[in-house]
Amino acid sequence: xxxxxxxxxxxxxxxxxxxxxxxxxxxxxxxxxxxxxxxxxxxxxxxxxxxxxxxx
Amino acid sequence: xxxxxxxxxxxxxxxxxxxxxxxxxxxxxxxxxxxxxxxxxxxxxxxxxxxxxxxxxxxxxxxxxxxxxxxxxxxxxxxxxxxxxxxxxxxxxxxxxxxxxxxxxxxxxxxxxxxxxxxxxxxxxxxxxxxxxxxxxxxxxxxxxxxxxxxxxxxxxxxxxxxxxxxxxxxxxxxxxxxxxxxxxxxxxxxxxxxxxxxxxxxxxxxxxxxxxxxxxxxxxxxxxxxxxxxxxxxxxxxxxxxxxxxxxxxxxxxxxxxxxxxxxxxxxxxxxxxxxxxxxxxxxxxxxxxxxxxxxxxxxxxxxxxxxxxxxxxxxxxxxxxxxxxxxxxxxxxxxxxxxxxxxxxxxxxxxxxxxxxxxxxxxxxxxxxxxxxxxxxxxxxxxxxxxxxxxxxxx
Ligand SMILES: Cc1cc2nc3c(=O)[nH]c(=O)nc-3n(C[C@H](O)[C@H](O)[C@H](O)COP(=O)(O)OP(=O)(O)OC[C@H]3O[C@@H](n4cnc5c(N)ncnc54)[C@H](O)[C@@H]3O)c2cc1C
Numbered sequence: 001x002x003x004x005x006x007x008x009x010x011x012x013x014x015x016x017x018x019x020x021x022x023x024x025x026x027x028x029x030x031x032x033x034x035x036x037x038x039x040x041x042x043x044x045x046x047x048x049x050x051x052x053x054x055x056x
Numbered sequence: 057x058x059x060x061x062x063x064x065x066x067x068x069x070x071x072x073x074x075x076x077x078x079x080x081x082x083x084x085x086x087x088x089x090x091x092x093x094x095x096x097x098x099x100x101x102x103x104x105x106x107x108x109x110x111x112x113x114x115x116x117x118x119x120x121x122x123x124x125x126x127x128x129x130x131x132x133x134x135x136x137x138x139x140x141x142x143x144x145x146x147x148x149x150x151x152x153x154x155x156x157x158x159x160x161x162x163x164x165x166x167x168x169x170x171x172x173x174x175x176x177x178x179x180x181x182x183x184x185x186x187x188x189x190x191x192x193x194x195x196x197x198x199x200x201x202x203x204x205x206x207x208x209x210x211x212x213x214x215x216x217x218x219x220x221x222x223x224x225x226x227x228x229x230x231x232x233x234x235x236x237x238x239x240x241x242x243x244x245x246x247x248x249x250x251x252x253x254x255x256x257x258x259x260x261x262x263x264x265x266x267x268x269x270x271x272x273x274x275x276x277x278x279x280x281x282x283x284x285x286x287x288x289x290x291x292x293x294x295x296x297x298x299x300x301x302x303x304x305x306x307x308x309x310x311x312x313x314x315x316x317x318x319x320x321x322x323x324x325x326x327x328x329x330x331x332x333x334x335x336x337x338x339x340x341x342x343x344x345x346x347x348x349x350x351x352x353x354x355x356x357x358x359x360x361x362x363x364x365x366x367x368x369x370x371x372x373x374x375x376x377x378x379x380x381x382x383x384x385x386x387x388x389x390x391x392x393x394x395x396x397x398x399x400x401x402x403x404x405x406x407x408x409x410x411x412x413x414x415x416x417x418x419x420x421x422x423x424x425x426x427x428x429x430x431x432x433x434x435x436x437x438x439x440x441x442x443x444x445x446x447x448x449x450x451x452x453x
Contacts, residue, residue, distance in 0.1 A: 012212025013312025019224045046280045048232045048310040
């Protein structure tokens with residue numbers, strides 16, 4: 001998954017809907033672990049600013 | 057100096073964490089609270105509305121963190137009608153950056169230690185048991201030991217996941233939110249406004265919570281599964297363009313509100329979850345501050361008892377979910393069932409609810425009457441609701 005860092009506000013909403021525990025939030029950044037990700041697209045749907053998209 | 061071991065490690069310094077820390081410390085436990093951000097309460101991902109009755113048990117009122125005093129709620133229907141409900145002294149719009157810090161200060165006064173810029177990374181296990189937390193602090197990876205961990209790490213919670221608790225919520229059970237703090241307004245600073253409608257805020261609502269006569273938190277939350285094609289920002293931009301074309305945006309925040317019921321499992325051996333991390337928000341209003349503090353008071357007191365009794369097993373800690381269910385958990389479940397019904401309401405139904413509300417005298421409102429109007433003429437809906445009322449035996453005022 002790809003995160004547009006210019007848009008991402010690091011709000012953590014994506015983490016709450018991730019069934020695979022693939023998303024990690026730190027103070028400044030959200031990261032998605034592609035190995036754990038099951039491509040359910042929940043994070044893409046729920047991101048309030050649509051900063052997440054499919055892709056490397 | 058951070059010690060090697062504490063009785064209790066609290067992860068997250070929002071209302072859930074700071075209130076747990078305070079009640080644990082006050083009752084004799086040694087407590088360290090870790091907060092990832094630079095300061096508690098910042099950024100403010102919140103509309104900052106609370107009820108008077110909700111907060112007074114926890115902290116002495118202080119003008120420093122009260123932005124506005126609220127006496128009126130206005131409901132706006134999709135067809136543009138307004139119903140006014142008056143309840144003098146009902147609530148406040150907070151300055152949460154100051155409020156959250158005040159709660160942390162209270163915890164510190166009672167003896168809890170607190171560090172910021174401390175990002176919890178994982179649990180530490182010993183002999184198959186949770187025995188501490190690994191965290192990043194000032195560029196270094198550190199570990200601190202403890203007998204019990206409190207996961208108060210908000211909607212983005214991972215502490216529960218580390219302990220093997222299933223914390224993920226359905227798309228239907230999260231509201232995806234955007235909020236602008238607008239200035240240059242001319243508004244009534246004793247009224248909170250709520251706007252409903254499929255084209256305004258599907259599965260949620262738009263709020264206007266005043267911070268003064270000229271500034272307000274104007275935000276939107278829409279149900280996650282209804283946000284596939286259009287983001288909450290697009291809806292909010294349209295709303296602001298229509299209602300406040302000349303306003304200036306001072307501050308923008310994004311965030312999520314879990315509108316689920318409390319997780320099935322909020323305690324395990326050596327761990328408890330509190331607040332948004334445990335999904336303890338009111339699923340209809342999305343309010344979670346007071347809910348978090350109520351849960352935290354139960355959890356904090358119990359943790360201190362656990363320290364005295366040297367009992368950190370799930371069986372002992374179960375008193376927390378039991379007490380929570382009694383005080384609020386059951387009614388939250390009813391609210392959750394009601395929310396499921398609210399999600400199915402059409403614009404016509406919202407119009408008729410507001411029309412009904414207009415006929416009720418301003419100061420004689422109850423959520424129950426409102427809800428009864430919502431389900432009127434729909435026997436199946438009535439039956440469902442009746443069932444959930446009976447199950448919870450909850451008294452809705
Ligand atoms: C847009 C929006 C509007 C809202 N409006 C209202 C409202 O008007 N009224 C109301 O009552 N509620 C409202 N809420 C809900 C309310 O904000 C939450 O329910 C409340 O903040 C929950 O408190 P908490 O302590 O559980 O979590 P939080 O306040 O989120 O605190 C969690 C803390 O944990 C920290 N943390 C997370 N992970 C780690 C880690 N790994 N290590 C260290 N620290 C960590 C975070 O930085 C954060 O400070 C709103 C929410 C949103 C998103």
